[in-house]
Amino acid sequence: MQEMIINRLRELLADGEYAGVIGWAQGETPFDRTPNLFNAEGLDQLRYDSFCGSNLSKYLVQQASKTEKKIIALLKPCDCYSFNQLCTEHRIDRNKVYVIGVGCKGKIDVEKIRKAGIKGITGITEDGDLLKIETMYGEKEISRKDVLLEKCLACKGKEHKCADEVLGESEETCSGDKYAAVRRLEAMTAEERFEFWRGELSKCIRCNACRNVCPACSCIKCVFDNPNSGVQNKAAADDFEESLFHIIRAYHVAGRCTDCGECSRVCPQGIPLHLLNRRIIQDVNELYGDYQAGESIGQRHPLTDFTLEDEEPSVIDTRGGGK
Amino acid sequence: MMKQLPLDRLPELFRKISEKKTVIAPIQSAGQVNFGVWTEDSILRLDALKTVKSAKGAFFPQVEDIVRFRMEGKKIDIHPADVLTEEFVIFGVRGCDARSFELLDRVFLSDPVDPFYAARRQHGTVVTLACNEPEETCFCTNFGIDAADPAGDVTCWIAGDVIYFRANTEKGIAFTADLESAENESPVEELKKNITEILKKLPFGALNLTGFDGDHLMERFNDPRWSELARGCLGCGTCTFVCPTCQCYDVRDFDTGSDIQRYRCWDSCMFSDFTLMAHGTNRPTQTERFRQRFMHKLVYFPSNNEGLYSCVGCGRCLEKCPQSIHIINVIKALGVNKDA
Amino acid sequence: MPDNIIPMLGVVTAIRIDTPDIKTFRVEAVDGGKCFEHMPGQCAMISVPGVGEAMFSITSSPTVKDYQEFSVKKCGCVTEWLHHMDVGQQITIRGPYGRPFPVDTELKGKDLLFIAGGVGLAPLHSVINYVLDNRTDYGAVDIVYGSRSKEDLLDLPEIQSVWADPASKMNVHLTIDREQDGWDGHVGFVPNFVKELDYKPDRTVLVCGPPIMIKFVLEALTEMGFVKTQVYTTMELRMKCGVGKCGRCNIGDKYVCKDGPVFRFDELDELPAEY
Numbered sequence: 001m002q003e004m005i006i007n008r009l010r011e012l013l014a015d016g017e018y019a020g021v022i023g024w025a026q027g028e029t030p031f032d033r034t035p036n037l038f039n040a041e042g043l044d045q046l047r048y049d050s051f052c053g054s055n056l057s058k059y060l061v062q063q064a065s066k067t068e069k070k071i072i073a074l075l076k077p078c079d080c081y082s083f084n085q086l087c088t089e090h091r092i093d094r095n096k097v098y099v100i101g102v103g104c105k106g107k108i109d110v111e112k113i114r115k116a117g118i119k120g121i122t123g124i125t126e127d128g129d130l131l132k133i134e135t136m137y138g139e140k141e142i143s144r145k146d147v148l149l150e151k152c153l154a155c156k157g158k159e160h161k162c163a164d165e166v167l168g169e170s171e172e173t174c175s176g177d178k179y180a181a182v183r184r185l186e187a188m189t190a191e192e193r194f195e196f197w198r199g200e201l202s203k204c205i206r207c208n209a210c211r212n213v214c215p216a217c218s219c220i221k222c223v224f225d226n227p228n229s230g231v232q233n234k235a236a237a238d239d240f241e242e243s244l245f246h247i248i249r250a251y252h253v254a255g256r257c258t259d260c261g262e263c264s265r266v267c268p269q270g271i272p273l274h275l276l277n278r279r280i281i282q283d284v285n286e287l288y289g290d291y292q293a294g295e296s297i298g299q300r301h302p303l304t305d306f307t308l309e310d311e312e313p314s315v316i317d318t319r320g321g322g323k
Numbered sequence: 324m325m326k327q328l329p330l331d332r333l334p335e336l337f338r339k340i341s342e343k344k345t346v347i348a349p350i351q352s353a354g355q356v357n358f359g360v361w362t363e364d365s366i367l368r369l370d371a372l373k374t375v376k377s378a379k380g381a382f383f384p385q386v387e388d389i390v391r392f393r394m395e396g397k398k399i400d401i402h403p404a405d406v407l408t409e410e411f412v413i414f415g416v417r418g419c420d421a422r423s424f425e426l427l428d429r430v431f432l433s434d435p436v437d438p439f440y441a442a443r444r445q446h447g448t449v450v451t452l453a454c455n456e457p458e459e460t461c462f463c464t465n466f467g468i469d470a471a472d473p474a475g476d477v478t479c480w481i482a483g484d485v486i487y488f489r490a491n492t493e494k495g496i497a498f499t500a501d502l503e504s505a506e507n508e509s510p511v512e513e514l515k516k517n518i519t520e521i522l523k524k525l526p527f528g529a530l531n532l533t534g535f536d537g538d539h540l541m542e543r544f545n546d547p548r549w550s551e552l553a554r555g556c557l558g559c560g561t562c563t564f565v566c567p568t569c570q571c572y573d574v575r576d577f578d579t580g581s582d583i584q585r586y587r588c589w590d591s592c593m594f595s596d597f598t599l600m601a602h603g604t605n606r607p608t609q610t611e612r613f614r615q616r617f618m619h620k621l622v623y624f625p626s627n628n629e630g631l632y633s634c635v636g637c638g639r640c641l642e643k644c645p646q647s648i649h650i651i652n653v654i655k656a657l658g659v660n661k662d663a
Numbered sequence: 664m665p666d667n668i669i670p671m672l673g674v675v676t677a678i679r680i681d682t683p684d685i686k687t688f689r690v691e692a693v694d695g696g697k698c699f700e701h702m703p704g705q706c707a708m709i710s711v712p713g714v715g716e717a718m719f720s721i722t723s724s725p726t727v728k729d730y731q732e733f734s735v736k737k738c739g740c741v742t743e744w745l746h747h748m749d750v751g752q753q754i755t756i757r758g759p760y761g762r763p764f765p766v767d768t769e770l771k772g773k774d775l776l777f778i779a780g781g782v783g784l785a786p787l788h789s790v791i792n793y794v795l796d797n798r799t800d801y802g803a804v805d806i807v808y809g810s811r812s813k814e815d816l817l818d819l820p821e822i823q824s825v826w827a828d829p830a831s832k833m834n835v836h837l838t839i840d841r842e843q844d845g846w847d848g849h850v851g852f853v854p855n856f857v858k859e860l861d862y863k864p865d866r867t868v869l870v871c872g873p874p875i876m877i878k879f880v881l882e883a884l885t886e887m888g889f890v891k892t893q894v895y896t897t898m899e900l901r902m903k904c905g906v907g908k909c910g911r912c913n914i915g916d917k918y919v920c921k922d923g924p925v926f927r928f929d930e931l932d933e934l935p936a937e938y
Contacts, residue, residue, distance in 0.1 A: 025555075028655060029459065029526070032647035035555040054646060059555075111642070119372075120459045122526060136459060136524050199353040205376060205385065208594070209559035209645050225596055227740065234573050235386045235588030266645035268561050269355050269375055390669050392712035392755070399712060399753045403669040435667040435906050537916055544915070544935040571910030574668075574903045576713050583712040587668075590909070598901045598911060601739035605900065605937050618935075619913065626916035 001103055001168040002048045005074065008100070008167060012072060013040040018098065019067035022059050023074045024052040030123050031110050035059055037071075048074065050126060053107035053149045055262050057082040057092075058215040064096040073097050076104040077170055078151065080161040081258035081294030082215035087162075088297050089256070091218045094162075101160025103168025106145070106152040109265075113147050145173075150274065151261025154178035161295060181272070182279050197243065203269035204242040206235050210263035210273050216253035223248075250276040255284060255303035258294040287311045325511065326488040326502035330481060333369075336502075337361050337414075344448075345411040347381050349374050358413065369415050369481065372458055373639055377567030378420040381413045382443040383427060385564075385589050389439065389574070392583040406442035412498065414450045418473030419463045419637035421451045423567030425474075426635070429628050430570050448494045451475030453518060460638030462527040462651070468635060471518035482510035527636075527651055534659030537626025544618060546657050553613035555646045560591035562649065565639040568620065571597075592616050617653045667906055670710060670755035673698050676730065678750055682815045685782055686746055687722065687734045690756060697731055698756050703766050703789040704897055704925045707758030708905050709733065710741070711748075717741040718902040718920065721759065722785045724792035734785040734817060760905040761924045764790050764869060764895060773867040774802035778880055780853050780872025781810050784817045786897045786924075787871050795831055807860065809838040809853040813846045836860060854879035857887075864888035869895045874938075881928065891928035898924045898938055914938055 023046045025036040031051040086092040120136030133140040158170030211217045223229045263273040288302035349368045350359040356371040393400040431440035451473035476495035480487045490496040563569045573590035592615045598604045624633035640649040677689035692698045710716030723732035737746045810816045827835040838849040838856045900912040900919045907921035915934035
């Protein structure tokens, strides 16, 4: 697929109509894939394979506003939702971007391979569902579906919701009920749930990776960076503040979060941040009917779109929130 | 001269030490391994090669109170925070992190000495652990660090089900005093040989650092490739906060309701507000901030410290950068090719 | 007890309104006298707990025995707070920090030219008064100072009554950016004024002001035949610790708080232009 994409990009870039391509570049390890902007000469460094998990849509906020020309973006099916949402919020001008939907059969999480006890990885080759892993300690094997990124287990399907053209085949990788983990948390007692989140959130190092990567966090000046907001901070001054940061962030992106899963992918401490957002998405779906942020450009989301049929705030009590 | 202990009796040793001193060790919590205070219930993970955060927090915590103010009308009372006075042991530090303490010393123990850091160094005993299975992200070999025989007050080796101890300093001698002597040191020699062979296979084990020094400061700084390298950078602080040598900090005030607590906390030159002043910032784009971090590690620090790099090759940034942009990219892209 | 990042107490004993946005604060130790000794060009960290801490140039000369003064322009949250406080307020202070102007070495015996713009006079104020109090140690002294308007000229009463007094043996040249009622002095920007005054390039120059002014002053001086080793300035960057550890004011292999804030222009040439 990579070759097909590069060939097509060569055609598109030949006449100078486009400013470049936002895609993934080969990094220093065999599986490092770094977002970058390519011109025709740099295309041999472009990679598209199972390691291109990162969502490139947010880069378009800056890159597409920099040039007069259109820019080409490579987006996986799930990235398209973020792209649409950013267009809806007028952070990206749709007319400035030519979207190539690239096929996706799920992306590999190298961290999961490491967690499985495989050390010193120097190469990964795919053979159907089998990953052959070369390491400093000999060859290992692992099933591909066991090491997919967490976000791939909540795959939203193989359709590109915004592509001007599509290259390559996609496969849905959803592992079943994506709300299972949310329900597990719901089933806990309030104390257990508090303990769970305290354990997870106390690992937070306030690196801001979740915020900076999040396509819904596109504020020009984040409230946590604003000295006049009264909540600007770089570290938790007490042990409640990490929770504060993540809870506020979850509320700020409520209704706009497409569940792209980047927050959890980038968290160096492996905090399942997506569960906070998914819990809110589940609520929105239950209270207002199924809604998927970023499904299309211009859609109104239930939290900002009032109708007379909307639930009253007292629904919180009736659902057990008052206990 | 070495001491030994069956590995399964390590908790016993920790229990005994913790009667008098705090024991800090790699502990698993919510699925991740970080250095933390050992208790009976802790999940000790000496097999985890890289803790998420480095060991530097034992001496330079992420958040640390420095002074408290009580305000009354126009009057202020100043209450400096106490420096650490209790002894502690940090156990299971790898060679890379152990070197990072020497680098941090260059900053915090140079005149004027930082009293909080100095107290922790004074009261801390560093027990290091040889790396039986280095990983592909390790590149400590570039900085003269021997993962097979790390520095520290005490060096440990886990060979089979025995842990061997060698005291390197007075503190180390005190630490190992009650342990039984090793009958046979050959398992350690064997292990060291083994590790040395593995280290030769590190993919980034022999980087070319030519041209990264104070003499080429402007050349490196003015390299046009910085913007290309920084393009994918999110401007988060992951690399900084997992790094054992990053030492920049912020000082902030927290209103507790009854007084003002001034604390310092880790900061990152990657953050947009790092150099922000009332009238603007001298590093307006991510390219400049990105460049600052690597210039500091690879050029400015060595320029001020006899060529010593402010990197220990622990490879945490390689594993943790959300977009896989790290010091190896910089070294390879901007280094001067020896053949050229 | 920890001392280098723990501040001491100071009390504000006088507040002078200099311009619409600059006030000068006199600070003494709680039981009287100076909080510490300093040299011209050095700085101190002043803080208002709960608001923040910031680095300020010490404006008064070390020859003043009983207090230190700080001329502060209102521009951020700490300065805003300082501008609203009253005499008798306690603040915290620590210092002195940084490398001073070489008043007792390289500047001694030299003909001096001070060039300042706006609040940039503040750090030079300390040097000028030090020179005045040790007048025989230095040759000719000229001061070129400009601001946006007459009201924005810092220390105008002192400039007119002390520095411009013939007894001081200093030549003072003032300028403002635009014509103004009640002003019969020079009108125009500082760099051009310096050129008009046509100094011989044998002076040692101390310059401080907004970055853009410094840039054009340096161009003017170069045109007039001055070389960079003759020109000193003082820099301002974000600082937190003041002792070269927090990393904020790092430029190249220098820390402005510790290796500066005073730099000679040839030294700045060896640093990346990140200031």
